[in-house]
Amino acid sequence: MVGYSEVRTEFAELLGRHAGIVRKVAASYSRNAHDRADLMQEIVAQLWQAYPRYDRARPFSTWMYRVALNVAISSVRSEQQRRDHVMEFDPENHDIAAESTDHAADQQLAMLQRLIASLDPMSRAVMMLYLDDRSHRDIAEILGISESNVGTKIGRLKQRIREQMT
Numbered sequence: 001m002v003g004y005s006e007v008r009t010e011f012a013e014l015l016g017r018h019a020g021i022v023r024k025v026a027a028s029y030s031r032n033a034h035d036r037a038d039l040m041q042e043i044v045a046q047l048w049q050a051y052p053r054y055d056r057a058r059p060f061s062t063w064m065y066r067v068a069l070n071v072a073i074s075s076v077r078s079e080q081q082r083r084d085h086v087m088e089f090d091p092e093n094h095d096i097a098a099e100s101t102d103h104a105a106d107q108q109l110a111m112l113q114r115l116i117a118s119l120d121p122m123s124r125a126v127m128m129l130y131l132d133d134r135s136h137r138d139i140a141e142i143l144g145i146s147e148s149n150v151g152t153k154i155g156r157l158k159q160r161i162r163e164q165m166t
Contacts, residue, residue, distance in 0.1 A: 011051050014060050015044065021064050022047075028128050029072035029121070039075055043068045058141075065129065065142040073121040108165070115161055126153045 015022075022043050030036040047067050054063050116127055122143070129139045136154075140147045 007051070011048060014064075015047065018061050018064050021061060022068055024128065024132070025065070025068040025072050028116075028124060029076055039072060042075065043071045046071045062138055062142055065134075066144070069125045069142065073125065076121045111165060112161065115164055119157070123153065123157055126150065127157055130154050130157075 022040050025043065026036045026039040030039050047064060050067055054060070116124060119127060125143060126139060129142060134142070136147045136150045139145075139150045143150070145153075
C-alpha cells in the first residue's frame, strides 16, 4: 500500500512538471493578480482533492487541464452571478503574449487577446487549448464534449475572430 507521503510527493512532482497549465488557465480566467492567485490556489486544492480518482492510464496533463478548466469556468460563472461585467485580459501574464517591435503586430495581438478574453468560458477554454496545439481528441476529452463538437466550435471561433479582426 502506498503511503500518504509517497502520494503527496508524486502529486507535487506532477504538479511541478505541469505548473504552466495552472498558471495559463488562471491567467486566462482572472482579471488581476489577486484573483489569479486565488484561482491558482483553488485549482491546486481541487487537483489534490481529485487526485485519488486520477486514472494513471491517461496523461496527467489532460486530466489536469480538465480539472483546472472546470474550476476556472465554475469560478467565472459564480463571479458573473455577483457581477455583470467583462473581464480584463492581462497580456503580461499570459503565454500568448509575445515580444514584438512591430507596433501594428502589437495592436493586432492586443485585439486578439481582448477578443479571446471576451469569449464565454467554454469558448475561451476551446480557444486556449487550440492555441496550445492540443488535438481535437485532447480538447474533447478535457472538456467532455465530442471531437466533432470541438471541430465545429473551433471553426466558428476562428470565423468570429476573423470577422472581428477585420
